[in-house]
Amino acid sequence: MSATPTREGATPVAACPISLELNGRTRQLEVYPWTTLLDLLREQLQLTGTKKGCDHGQCGACTVLLNGKRINSCLTLAIMHDGASLTTIEGLAEGDELHPMQAAFVEHDAFQCGYCTPGQICSAVGMIAEGRANGRDDIREQMSGNLCRCGAYPNILAAIEDAASETRERLSAVQQVKP
Amino acid sequence: MNPFSYARPAAVDEAIGLFRPDSRYIAGGTNLLDLMKENVTRPTQLIDITRLPLHDIEETADGGLRIGALVSNADLAWNPLVEARYPLLSQAILAGASPQLRNMATTGGNLLQRTRCYYFYDSTTPCNKREPGSGCSARDGLNRIHAILGHSDSCIAVHPSDMCVALAALEAQVIVQGTGGERRIAFADFHRLPGDAPERDNTLADGELITAIELPAQGFASNSAYLKVRDRASYAFALVSVAAALELDGDRIVSARLALGGVAHKPWRKPEAETVLVGKVANEAAFDEAASLLLAGASGFEHNAFKIDLARRSIARALGEAAKGASR
Numbered sequence: 193m194s195a196t197p198t199r200e201g202a203t204p205v206a207a208c209p210i211s212l213e214l215n216g217r218t219r220q221l222e223v224y225p226w227t228t229l230l231d232l233l234r235e236q237l238q239l240t241g242t243k244k245g246c247d248h249g250q251c252g253a254c255t256v257l258l259n260g261k262r263i264n265s266c267l268t269l270a271i272m273h274d275g276a277s278l279t280t281i282e283g284l285a286e287g288d289e290l291h292p293m294q295a296a297f298v299e300h301d302a303f304q305c306g307y308c309t310p311g312q313i314c315s316a317v318g319m320i321a322e323g324r325a326n327g328r329d330d331i332r333e334q335m336s337g338n339l340c341r342c343g344a345y346p347n348i349l350a351a352i353e354d355a356a357s358e359t360r361e362r363l364s365a366v367q368q369v370k371p
Numbered sequence: 372m373n374p375f376s377y378a379r380p381a382a383v384d385e386a387i388g389l390f391r392p393d394s395r396y397i398a399g400g401t402n403l404l405d406l407m408k409e410n411v412t413r414p415t416q417l418i419d420i421t422r423l424p425l426h427d428i429e430e431t432a433d434g435g436l437r438i439g440a441l442v443s444n445a446d447l448a449w450n451p452l453v454e455a456r457y458p459l460l461s462q463a464i465l466a467g468a469s470p471q472l473r474n475m476a477t478t479g480g481n482l483l484q485r486t487r488c489y490y491f492y493d494s495t496t497p498c499n500k501r502e503p504g505s506g507c508s509a510r511d512g513l514n515r516i517h518a519i520l521g522h523s524d525s526c527i528a529v530h531p532s533d534m535c536v537a538l539a540a541l542e543a544q545v546i547v548q549g550t551g552g553e554r555r556i557a558f559a560d561f562h563r564l565p566g567d568a569p570e571r572d573n574t575l576a577d578g579e580l581i582t583a584i585e586l587p588a589q590g591f592a593s594n595s596a597y598l599k600v601r602d603r604a605s606y607a608f609a610l611v612s613v614a615a616a617l618e619l620d621g622d623r624i625v626s627a628r629l630a631l632g633g634v635a636h637k638p639w640r641k642p643e644a645e646t647v648l649v650g651k652v653a654n655e656a657a658f659d660e661a662a663s664l665l666l667a668g669a670s671g672f673e674h675n676a677f678k679i680d681l682a683r684r685s686i687a688r689a690l691g692e693a694a695k696g697a698s699r
Contacts, residue, residue, distance in 0.1 A: 205376050225377035225417065228404070248405050249472060261445075261474045267401045268475060271377055272419050319470065324449070336605035337469025 210274040214239075215283025223270045230254045230265040233280060241281040241310045245339075252338035255311035255318070256280050262318025264337075281310035284317065292362060293317050296355035297348070304342035312338045316352045320359040328353065372407050379419040383548055383582060389418050390578035396420050398441055399476040401468075402484040410494050411485075411501055425479075425582055428452065434588030437546075440479030440581045444534065445470065447478055457586060459595035459616055463537035466599040469606050479581035482535060482545065482561065485572060486528035486636075487608055489513060499525040500569040515674040516608065519682070520666070521635040526569030527672065530562055530637050531608050537597060539638035540614035540630040543586050549579035562637030569636070591616035591628065596692035598685055599632075609633035611682045613689035617653065622694075624648045624657070629665055629690070634682060641665050653694040655687060662686035 207222040214237070223232055230247075233239040233256070242265060245253030249267040256265045257279040284291035290298070293313050303309045315338045325331050331352055332345075340348060380386040386396065395414040397403055398421055406412040425439040428450050436452060447453060448464035468476060476484075490496045490508035497506035509517055509527050517527040538558050545556040562573050575581075595616040601607040612632035618625040627648040631639040644665035651657040662683045669679045 205374055208377070225375060226372040247408065249401055249469075252469065252471060255471055258474075262471050263475050264401070264471045267404050267472075269377075269397075269400065269404070269417075272379075272397070272400070272421060315471065318474075322445075322470070333605050334470055337471045 208271055210271060212270075212273065212275075213277040215279060221270075225269065225271050227270045228266055229256070229258075229268050229270045229273065229278075232270040233265065239280055239282055242314075243307055243310060245307065245311075250339075251308070251311075252315055253308050253311040255315045255338065257314055257318055260318075260321055262315050279314070281314055284313065291317070292355045292358035293320075293352070296351040300347045300351040300354065301344075302347040302351040303340075303344050308338060308340045308342075312340065312348055316355070317359060317363075319352075320356055321363050323360075325356070372404075373410070373413050375414055376416045377419065378416065379422055381422055383423055383425075383580065386418055386420050386423060387548060387550060387578060387580055389416075391416065392577060394418055394578075396580060399443070399472075399480045401472050401476045402480065406485065406492075409492050411492060420580065431585060436586045438478050438584045438586070440477060440583055442478045444468070444473040444476045444478070444481060447534075448473065456590040456592050457537075457541060458592055459590070459597055459614055460534070460537045460541065460586075462595075462597040463533045463599075463612075463614060466597060466609075466612070467533035478534075478584055481532055482538075482581060482584075483573070483575075484532060487531045488517065488528040491528060500528060500565070503568070503570045510672065513674060514672040516610065516633070517672060517675050518636060519634050519669045519671045519675060519678045520631075520639050521564045521637070522670075523565045523567065523569070525567050526565035526636070528565065528569065529633055529635060530572070531633075532638075533597070533599060533609065533612060533632060535562070536612055536614045536630045536632035536638045538584065538586075539640055540595075540616050540628040541586055541590065542628070543584050545581060546583040546585060547575060547579045548582050549576055553582070555585075558638075559640060565636045572636075589618075591618060591693075594619055594693045594696050596689045598689040598692065600681060600685055611678055611685050613682075613685045614638075615686070615689035615693040617648075617690070617693045619653060619694065622652050622654075624651050624653050627661070627690075629661060629686065631665065631682060631686070634669075634678060639665070641667070648690075653690070655691070658687040658690040659683075661690065 212219050233242050243253035245251035247266045249264040254265040319334050325334050394416040397417045425441040427439045429437045444464050448461045454461050490498045496508040518529050543558045545561045599609050599612040609632050614630045616628040627645045644661045
């Protein structure tokens with residue numbers, strides 16, 4: 193690793209080894225304690241699908257699935273997730289076959305500039321897994337952690353509604369394979 | 372972020388033993404890391420407590436619930452026992468933050484989140500909470516989201532939590548552990564008013580760790596309501612919030628709990644605003660009387676005086692919803 197950053201008077205801190213199951217592949221990585229999960233993905237692993245919007249947990253563009261649950265990757269440290277399973281937007285499709293939520297976003301033109309889209313899609317998949325969204329009002333409320341500055345909300349809502357049942361089926365199929 | 376060292380203890384005693392004055396415990400990290408990015412908090416060591424065995428929700432011998440400090444806000448809100456017995460707590464949690472944040476944020480951390488006063492976050496401005504003695508920029512600045520009760524010359528910030536407003540109304544206890552062993556803090560005594568030491572949000576000693584929250588058996592499940600008023604429909608901090616809980620005999624009030632959020636440095640309760648309701652018929656006149664007592668002494672600033680009236684009406688509405696019952 194390169195020279196270790198230190199703070200005046202502080203003991204030098206070395207990068208630490210962690211293991212992550214990232215999009216189905218086990219990865220051995222070295223991270224500094226202050227590296228956020230988002231910076232690990234974008235800067236160290238070149239997985240730039242996950243976006244840095246506000247970097248303060250306010251916009252949801254950095255949403256990923258940590259052990260199946262949606263979180264803001266900008267507000268957590270990579271080093272804290274040694275041994276975790278992580279799914280990013282790059283890990284949703286199966287080969288060339290889009291995840292139903294991705295396909296529905298294309299079908300419904302659920303974006304304009306596209307910057308918030310990876311976070312919207314990961315968040316929507318996480319929301320379906322939570323099993324608490326029944327109807328449009330619930331979806332609106334439970335997707336409120338993902339902002340779209342282009343205002344594509346009506347189409348985002350339509351895409352999520354459309355893909356909900358297929359996403360549920362896929363999630364339960366995965367659970368049956370992995371007890 | 373500034374460099375810092377990192378430790379991941381496996382036991383509570385070990386975590387407490389690692390603590391030095393410039394350490395911080397980290398669990399969900401959703402507020403702490405934000406504060407570190409803004410240079411508001413600059414620890415030289417983070418102690419990762421997420422592997423400590425504090426993840427369970429258990430029933431207590433007296434019919435209450437003990438919630439481990441590391442239970443996530445989402446898991447707590449959706450726990451079947453909490454939904455059935457303490458719907459006020461579920462509602463309050465789900466009114467706060469976003470689903471992503473609630474998946475990471477923990478029970479203990481929710482209590483320790485810091486104010487969202489703009490000036491506290493902006494290290495180019497004076498702020499007595501961030502830099503004791505530097506002054507308060509909010510008193511004569513943008514103070515729409517600030518306190519109307521319990522503020523001091525040195526600080527007019529509010530505590531931002533929704534969950535804590537419900538915990539105050541439910542009279543939870545905070546279980547903490549330090550080098551001297553374990554102690555219990557009544558929820559009303561956990562957070563403090565700013566006075567002339569606004570840098571202290573609560574009554575924890577240095578290095579003390581929250582291990583659990585305990586709820587008493589009385590959850591007011593049939594007649595409670597959490598009302599949050601904010602600038603947008605979702606994912607915003609409260610301008611005013613109300614946790615209202617009633618025990619009713621027909622339409623007569625047997626006991627009442629009332630706590631406000633978004634108006635003070637801590638969840639705001641007054642015993643006289645609750646006892647005045649006892650024995651009365653649950654109607655608007657009684658609710659208005661309680662509101663007047665709870666808001667006694669309120670005073671606003673240039674941009675937030677509207678909150679006094681807003682709080683008065685919100686209290687009456689929340690009590691009305693609580694009286695109507697769980698069918699709402």
